Amino acid sequence: MSHGTPPTQIALVLGLTGAIGGAIAAALARRGFSIRALTRRPAAHRPRFSFAVDWRDGDALDAASVLAAADGVSLIVHGVNPPGYARWREDALPMLANTIAAAKAVDATILFPGNVYVYSTASPAVVSETTPRRPTTRKGRVRLEMEEMLEQAARDHGVRVIAVRAGDFFGPGVGNSWFAQALAKGGMTAKSLQRLAPDGVGHAWAYVPDLAETFARLLDKRADLPVYTMLNFAGHYDASGHDMTDAVRRVIGRRDLPVKPFPWIILWLAAPFVRFMREAIEMRWLWKKSLALDNSKLVRLLGAETQTPIDEAVRAALRFAS
Known part of the structure; x- marks a missing residue:
């Protein structure tokens, strides 16, 4: 058209x-x-x-x-x-x-x-x-x-x-993202989700x-x-800090799916050796x-x-x- x-x-x-x-x-x-x-x-x-x-x-x-x-x-x-x-x-x-x-x-x-x-x-x-x-x-x-x-x-x-x-x-096609690699790692078969922002901290997402x-x-x-x-x-806009994980739970059909805090310490430990981790840490402020x-x-x-x-x-x- x-x-x-x-x-x-x-x-x-x-x-x-x-x-x-x-x-x-x-x-x-x-x-x-x-x-x-x-x-x-x-x-x-x-x-x-x-x-x-x-x-x-x-x-x-x-x-x-x-x-x-x-x-x-x-x-x-x-x-x-x-x-x-x-x-x-x-x-x-x-x-x-x-x-x-x-x-x-x-x-x-x-x-x-x-x-x-x-x-x-x-x-x-x-x-x-x-x-x-x-x-x-x-x-x-x-x-x-x-x-x-x-x-x-x-x-x-x-x-x-x-x-x-x-x-x-x-x-679709966004494999290298905070959503795909952290929040909902594992996709539809995820055993748990990871919360990147504390409750009450809003975050902008773009589909x-x-x-x-x-x-x-x-x-x-x-x-x-x-x-x-x-x-x-x-x-x-995830105004609550858990709107996105709530949506993932609904879509997967498991409202009891565990939601754990993202282990930021892993990035800090790997940062001296992995440049991607150093670069990712720099943008952590967007989750705080x-x-x-x-x-x-x-x-x-x-x-x-x-x-x-x-x-x-x-x-x-x-x-x-x-």
């Missing part, structure tokens, strides 16, 4: 094999976009999708590869992140710089999934698009630089940007298909949007402080935020928990 979008439009998706890149690509394909992807994977190891993919060999870290892949596209989805939760400054900034340069060269709109790393323990419990961004973590400072790079590209060069800030990802559909709906309205658009996506996203600006634009009922979203997410 085209939804009024000419089928000849091409979207270059950087990070197609990642959860958010794949979900946004699917939402765009439903609207008639042709999907192109840049990958380092050999042909035999490229996953299959429900839509056709024009694969191009290359690396998001290589400016020439990105520019060549962007030839003729009207949209670039920047859904790529440094692998292994590491090398944020070394890799994330150059990759985004390549996306911006390509978008400028071919006059393409950039779709950019933002996150809450740009905030800190000093931030208010509810953040809007105008809340000051004062990150105190290394990854947070990198994410702030990325947002500032996009703001500058829009301001100085007219590069169109649609950015949406959201909480922790969960859902990836809903976030992807939001990007696509905003794209439908891009002619009415400013050159740089940053919006908050509220997602599923309530942080909700005010989506009123998004709702004014779209009428309502796309939101799959929590039990339906959890059921889909549990299939990818391991």
Whole structure:
């Protein structure tokens, strides 16, 4: 179904094999976009999708590869992140710089999934698009630089940007997540669940298909949007600290399923030896402080935020928990 979008439009998706890149690509394909992807994977190891993919060999870290892949596209989805939760400054900034340069060269709109790393323990419990961004973590400072790079590209060069800030990802294809690897490890066969936040500490979750559909709906309205658009996506907010584990219990059908505190000590013990653990510890503040996203600006634009009922979203997410 085209939804009024000419089928000849091409979207270059950087990070197609990642959860958010794949979900946004699917939402765009439903609207008639042709999907192109840049990958380092050999042909035999490229996953299959429900839509056709024009694969191009290359690396998001290589400016020439990105520019060549962007030839003729009207949209670039920047859904790529440094692998292994590491090398944020070394890799994330150059990759985004390549996306911006390509978008400028071919006059393409950039779709950019933002996150809450740009905030800190000093931030208010509810953040809007105008809340000051004062990150105190290394990854947070990198994410702030990325947002500032996009703001500058829009301001100085007219590069169109649609950015949406959201909480922790969960859902289909999101295997490397706090939901799949900690809260509901084991998925539908979990013997117990792990509570990441204390009771009363709220946490923002983003069901990836809903976030992807939001990007696509905003794209439908891009002619009415400013050159740089940053919006908050509220997602599923766990206000009590146990709304998500309660939903998992309901979906599995075991309201007596034990819920244990997450053993943060394991991360501390492994941190000297495993970089991923060190990187994860840095973001623990998000589980010690309530942080909700005010989506009123998004709702004014779209009428309502796309939101799959929590039990339906959890059921889909549990299939990818391991």
